[in-house]
Amino acid sequence: MSEAAKLSIKALSKRFGDLEVLRDINAGIAHGEFISLVGPSGCGKTTLLRIVAGLEAASAGEVLLDGRAVRGPGGDRGFVFQSDNLLPWRSVFDNAMIGPEVAGRAGPAEKSRTRDLLKLVGLEGFEDYFPRQLSGGMRQRVNLARALAIDPQILLMDEPFSALDAQTREIMQTELLRIWEKGRKTVLFVTHQIDEAVFLSDRVLVLARRPGRIQETVSIALPRPRTLAVKRTAEFVAYVDRIWRLIEDDVRASVIEEHA
């Protein structure tokens, strides 16, 4: 796995002034793998994702995508944001086209590809709608289509379903798996929901806090394709329970800190 890694993170650390946010992170992600990062708030999982995206610089260490060091944002990585970040004056279609447009590649081929992607995420017929006319779940579908429209090597997802209500979130999780099964992009997914991470991932990287570091890597051996029914199986519950035990003390500490 590690020699053919799509993405490798090597001896990466990050400080904000005196605060050590990430310490010596090492990880390799194989092509087509679905990896989640979970951990209590303040464990630096979002910072790690932003460093991979090139939105933030590492203090030490490096990130390699297909063997090349990441320096700044690029079209080989598609970022799906926590809040949908759609441009309110653009239609669904024009929002999804922003990536190719910025790259100066908004030709007919990209347009028809984007149309297909919107169909794939379940937005066929909504191409000319504006963000204000869409529900939260639909906006996140646009967010996802927008990231896929640049045909990235890896998809970086930052708690994309955290603002949705519980039922919508479950629907979106199965939708994401359905879409992922179609193209099998490499995915790095940040979440604080353990069950979400277990349901979606091949492997879950469990982070500890202060400083953020990888505490354990849990391989999820649940068969694919997965449906929501898997969440009620004993194996699933056992995985969630195991990961919860790993971070429980940290979560308690972070909750106390936040309320202090």
Next chain:
Amino acid sequence: MATIETSSPAALPAAPPARPSEPLSVRRFAGLLSILGGLALWELVSRFLVANSLFLAAPTQIIAAIYSLAKSGELWPHIWISTVEFVLGYVIASVLGILVGMAMAESEVAKKALQPWISGLYATPTIALAPLFILWLGIGIWSKVLVVIFLVLFPVAINTEAGLRTTSPRLIEMLRSFGATPRQIFFKLSLPSATPFILTGLKLGIGRGLIGVVVAELFGSRAGLGRLISQSADAFNMPELFAGVVILAVAGIAMTAGFSRLERRLVPWTRD
């Protein structure tokens, strides 16, 4: 279950809650009735209470005055001159104002250097400088154009700057993640998101610009609606004085309404 799929076409903005004590017919015509009532009251007061056309003109007399001024051809040069003054000043001030606002949003130095002047001159009743401008530029149109520029420039600049500065950092980050250049961020994000603010500045400029034209003309001019008003005042011709005022009021209302329509078309996302 599938809560996401339920929202279909355009969620329309909710109508204000109906008050059962106010019947629909009254609510619908309240504005119109208020105007008609006001006009009727005005007519009655000027015919029976004041009854002296040296002090007040009735709406019917004003309409008659507009009609005869139009028929004699006397009205058109006044309207034309005021229009030219307004349009020149307004367009120049809008372009300059938007550019100044952009400069202030882009550069900290420009902001520090320009801010005190912009804020100071915005708050100053620069219209009082009109006599000075007439002294410099003569009683032709350019002194009025300059007054209009002074009145319109600052609200446009201030709003442009504010609009560009409020660009959402989250959206900047989104574009950055796709590798957008600062130039792309400006044209694809900052400028469109500042558009509602710029339009507000331009709308504020309409009323201020009209005041500028008229007051500057009152201080000294050969033609224009302000000239018509001051001429009529000198001759105690109230119907013609009010004719000038009414034409200006109608122009102001029409332009502001036109602007609101433009806003709904250009920036529909700001509605609800």
